[in-house]
Amino acid sequence: MADAFSLEGLVKRFGDVLAVDDVSVRVAPGEVVALLGPNGAGKSTTIDMLLGLSRPDAGQVRVAGLSAAEAMDRGMVGAMAQNGTLLRDATVAELVGLFASLHRNSLPVREVLERAGVTEYANRRCGKLSGGEQQRVRFALALVGDPDLLVLDEPTAAMDVDGRRRFWASMREYTGTGRTVLFATHYLAEAEDYADRVVLMRHGKVVADGPVGEVRAAVAGRVLRAVVPEATEAALAALPGVSRAVLRARHAELSCADSDAAIRGLLREFPLAANIEITAVGLEEAFIALTADETEGALR
Amino acid sequence: MNLDYLALEIKRIVRSPQFALFTIGMPLAMFLLFGGIFGAQEIAPGISTATVTMVNMAAYGAMTAALFTGTRVATERTDGWQRTLRLTPMRAPGYLMVKVAAGLFVALPVLLVIFAAGAIRGIRLETGQWLTIFGTLWLGTLPFAVLGLMIGLFGKGDTVQAVTGALMLPLGMFGGLWIPLQVLPGWMNTAGHLMPTYWLGEIGRAPVLGGSGLVTAVGVLAAWLVVPALVVMARFRLDTARL
Numbered sequence: 001m002a003d004a005f006s007l008e009g010l011v012k013r014f015g016d017v018l019a020v021d022d023v024s025v026r027v028a029p030g031e032v033v034a035l036l037g038p039n040g041a042g043k044s045t046t047i048d049m050l051l052g053l054s055r056p057d058a059g060q061v062r063v064a065g066l067s068a069a070e071a072m073d074r075g076m077v078g079a080m081a082q083n084g085t086l087l088r089d090a091t092v093a094e095l096v097g098l099f100a101s102l103h104r105n106s107l108p109v110r111e112v113l114e115r116a117g118v119t120e121y122a123n124r125r126c127g128k129l130s131g132g133e134q135q136r137v138r139f140a141l142a143l144v145g146d147p148d149l150l151v152l153d154e155p156t157a158a159m160d161v162d163g164r165r166r167f168w169a170s171m172r173e174y175t176g177t178g179r180t181v182l183f184a185t186h187y188l189a190e191a192e193d194y195a196d197r198v199v200l201m202r203h204g205k206v207v208a209d210g211p212v213g214e215v216r217a218a219v220a221g222r223v224l225r226a227v228v229p230e231a232t233e234a235a236l237a238a239l240p241g242v243s244r245a246v247l248r249a250r251h252a253e254l255s256c257a258d259s260d261a262a263i264r265g266l267l268r269e270f271p272l273a274a275n276i277e278i279t280a281v282g283l284e285e286a287f288i289a290l291t292a293d294e295t296e297g298a299l300r
Numbered sequence: 301m302n303l304d305y306l307a308l309e310i311k312r313i314v315r316s317p318q319f320a321l322f323t324i325g326m327p328l329a330m331f332l333l334f335g336g337i338f339g340a341q342e343i344a345p346g347i348s349t350a351t352v353t354m355v356n357m358a359a360y361g362a363m364t365a366a367l368f369t370g371t372r373v374a375t376e377r378t379d380g381w382q383r384t385l386r387l388t389p390m391r392a393p394g395y396l397m398v399k400v401a402a403g404l405f406v407a408l409p410v411l412l413v414i415f416a417a418g419a420i421r422g423i424r425l426e427t428g429q430w431l432t433i434f435g436t437l438w439l440g441t442l443p444f445a446v447l448g449l450m451i452g453l454f455g456k457g458d459t460v461q462a463v464t465g466a467l468m469l470p471l472g473m474f475g476g477l478w479i480p481l482q483v484l485p486g487w488m489n490t491a492g493h494l495m496p497t498y499w500l501g502e503i504g505r506a507p508v509l510g511g512s513g514l515v516t517a518v519g520v521l522a523a524w525l526v527v528p529a530l531v532v533m534a535r536f537r538l539d540t541a542r543l
Contacts, residue, residue, distance in 0.1 A: 051387060052386075053386060053387075072388075072389065073391070075388070077387070079387045081383065081384070081387060085379045085380040085381055085383075085384060087312065087376075088379075090312060094308055094311075097304065097308075098308050099388060101304035102305070102388040102389055102390045103388065104389070138384075141387075142387075145388070145389075
């Protein structure tokens with residue numbers, strides 16, 4: 001089957017900053033994909049290019065075999081972009097109605113209001129809504145064109161816990177119909193709970209891409225701490241099973257994908273290593289470790 | 301053109317407090333004031349000053365309505381509404397057409413209110429005259445709708461209303477809608493003849509005062525339509541590339 005969308009070698013530069021660096025992702029119809037990464041990883045920039053809001057410096061975007069603009073013109077894509085505002089002086093129902101009329105194959109407005117959970121404030125003006133309520137209205141606008149591909153950039157930003165729960169409940173309903181969804185988030189739990197597949201980004205690059213379980217195995221690991229005399233950070237990082245090493249005054253902290261291999265390697269290379277301690281890290285911490293900014297370590 | 305979008309645009313403008321207070325309220329108040337003070341004088345046989353004031357204020361109000369509709373584009377751009385629209389099949393030409401059409405439509409209630417006030421104050425014209433004035437003023441509003449759009453595409457959300465407000469002054473003043481051009485010193489008189497407002501007033505007053513130079517009037521208004529329209533088209537291409 002043809003890809004729902006594909007990104008091939010996308011590059012986007014803002015001045016000296018390489019925001020997106022050779023990103024390639026292919027997504028099959030019906031997949032629910034989380035684009036996961038910390039702030040500044042290049043998620044929004046990637047999404048803007050997928051939506052045709054900005055032009056890649058290199059690489060290509062195809063949506064169901066079409067260019068991003070063509071797919072948008074045909075109403076095949078529904079999206080919640082960041083900073084996409086609503087009209088403050090229009091009511092929720094008016095806006096959803098407007099978007100329905102802009103699309104050729106739209107869903108009934110009443111049904112969309114219900115599905116996005118905005119019926120209760122359908123007649124209120126958008127300027128009077130809270131941030132979380134506005135996000136739900138944006139979700140309704142993304143849904144109303146009955147798109148094949150739904151692209152959501154940080155959909156639960158500004159939502160409270162309850163709003164988040166209700167949002168994902170309505171999303172589940174939608175993804176149950178076999179539509180393709182890409183959502184960006186920096187909440188690992190959201191990626192775990194709602195996506196079939198996770199694309200992990202860091203510094204503009206894709207650092208992991210696969211089913212949730214696989215990526216979890218890659219990011220979740222153990223931390224090995226030891227006092228290691230006469231070692232260098234580079235030598236420690238080169239040990240088998242070690243994904244990241246930090247050395248401060250002989251105290252080494254090794255993030256390990258495979259701690260068994262790491263401890264064997266450590267004792268072989270550095271027989272004087274002492275006070276060895278291995279702890280399991282939570283998924284959240286592992287994710288932070290994997291995506292943390294390198295300059296943080298350099299500054300310490 | 302998307303008629304649902306047009307309907308929403310008209311609704312948004314008409315129900316805003318500024319529209320009733322400023323766009324309709326100001327020319328209405330000025331008509332009642334000046335029409336009341338000087339109204340009884342005859343400007344031409346059988347034509348009272350009040351009649352001319354009514355036409356002038358109707359022209360001024362219709363122009364304001366159209367101009368401010370276009371400039372709202374600046375606020376929408378600053379707020380990011382255009383970015384939201386780009387996530388739909390709507391494209392620039394459709395958006396611009398809706399804006400111009402909305403500018404024309406919101407001028408209608410302004411004309412109606414001023415004319416109704418005139419009729420209530422005792423201005424009597426033949427049906428044909430009412431209709432001709434109404435029609436010419438309405439069509440003559442088109443350049444201002446496009447001019448507003450041009451300002452809206454260049455201005456920033458927070459300053460554009462002030463800029464437009466400042467522009468209204470020379471347009472109204474030199475355009476001879478507030479005071480007759482004849483009383484102004486020579487160079488102002490000349491400048492006034494370049495203003496679209498002067499010619500809008502001319503074609504509006506023609507059905508009661510008669511008037512030559514209708515060809516010139518249409519020519520000047522057409523120029524004020526075509527130039528901003530070209531600027532808008534060029535600008536919007538740049539704008540979408542940048543967004």
